[in-house]
Amino acid sequence: MAKNTYETNPYAVELHHISKIYKLKKKDGQKSNDNESFYALRDISIKVEKGDVVGVLGTNGSGKSTLSVILAGISDIDGGEMNVSGEQALISINTGLNQQLTGLENINVKGALMGLSKKRIQEITEDVIEFAELGDFLYQPVKKYSSGMKSRLGFSISLALDPDIFIVDEALSVGDKGFAQKCMNRMKKLRDEQGKTIFFISHALPQVREFCKTGMWIEGGKLIEFGEINEVCDHYSEYVDKLNAMSDKEKKKMLNEKFEQRIIHNYKEGFLSKLFTKK
Numbered sequence: 001m002a003k004n005t006y007e008t009n010p011y012a013v014e015l016h017h018i019s020k021i022y023k024l025k026k027k028d029g030q031k032s033n034d035n036e037s038f039y040a041l042r043d044i045s046i047k048v049e050k051g052d053v054v055g056v057l058g059t060n061g062s063g064k065s066t067l068s069v070i071l072a073g074i075s076d077i078d079g080g081e082m083n084v085s086g087e088q089a090l091i092s093i094n095t096g097l098n099q100q101l102t103g104l105e106n107i108n109v110k111g112a113l114m115g116l117s118k119k120r121i122q123e124i125t126e127d128v129i130e131f132a133e134l135g136d137f138l139y140q141p142v143k144k145y146s147s148g149m150k151s152r153l154g155f156s157i158s159l160a161l162d163p164d165i166f167i168v169d170e171a172l173s174v175g176d177k178g179f180a181q182k183c184m185n186r187m188k189k190l191r192d193e194q195g196k197t198i199f200f201i202s203h204a205l206p207q208v209r210e211f212c213k214t215g216m217w218i219e220g221g222k223l224i225e226f227g228e229i230n231e232v233c234d235h236y237s238e239y240v241d242k243l244n245a246m247s248d249k250e251k252k253k254m255l256n257e258k259f260e261q262r263i264i265h266n267y268k269e270g271f272l273s274k275l276f277t278k279k
């Protein structure tokens, strides 16, 4: 369903009514024919111009990571249409590294999977060695890495692969301050000197305001606002302040209501594709 178009298209990413559905585990006593599923994302449409830097906001469980794997082409959508112009790379805490392989082997596997030449893989390896600053840990299996070290490796590999579209999902939150700053400086260069398209998923609002041009706020799997970054951040902050002012009882009630609204009873495979996908 995801198309990759390289022609002179002003948009890096176009989402037309996309939805993502997860199956819910059966509750005790639930009948086997009561097929319940859950909207992780529902009917989201946006157009992101090439070179835009989009800050993705939303409270826990709102659907940001689900969106990141969809944008990266790792996860399929269940309805709607997605057009992507260019190569994408996801940088996240779960970086998709093979835990059994060493850091160096991971670079080789990634390069080989992408069909790169030996020479290109060698260049990428040198870039990763320089940027990640992992020293001899590169010869150790990734399962022996700390989460910050995995983030260093994942970030460095994605940078070296030089994609057109970066999707950065909370990746800086586990790195130490020095490395996070180094990554931020590099991302600013990608934005200002190379005109890369970046999706930046983060709960760090001051950083989002400073770095991004456009804001995308999702809540309960739905798109609430897509627009100028400071406006979207202001509205999102007001919402978070209101949530914080609620009593525990009110919060619980609201969370349960949000959850209920996302449930699809008697879900039938493929019904969304029929509803939303343009023929």
Ligand SMILES: Nc1ncnc2c1ncn2[C@@H]1O[C@H](COP(=O)(O)OP(=O)(O)OP(=O)(O)O)[C@@H](O)[C@H]1O
Binding pocket: 022, 023, 040, 058, 059, 060, 061, 062, 063, 064, 065, 066, 067
């Ligand atoms: N593989 C899965 N199977 C079932 N449900 C899932 C799966 N992955 C995510 N979900 C659910 O989908 C919803 C969206 O999750 P997602 O991880 O995208 O949220 P998020 O906005 O990234 O949250 P956070 O800020 O906590 O990282 C959540 O309710 C989550 O429980």
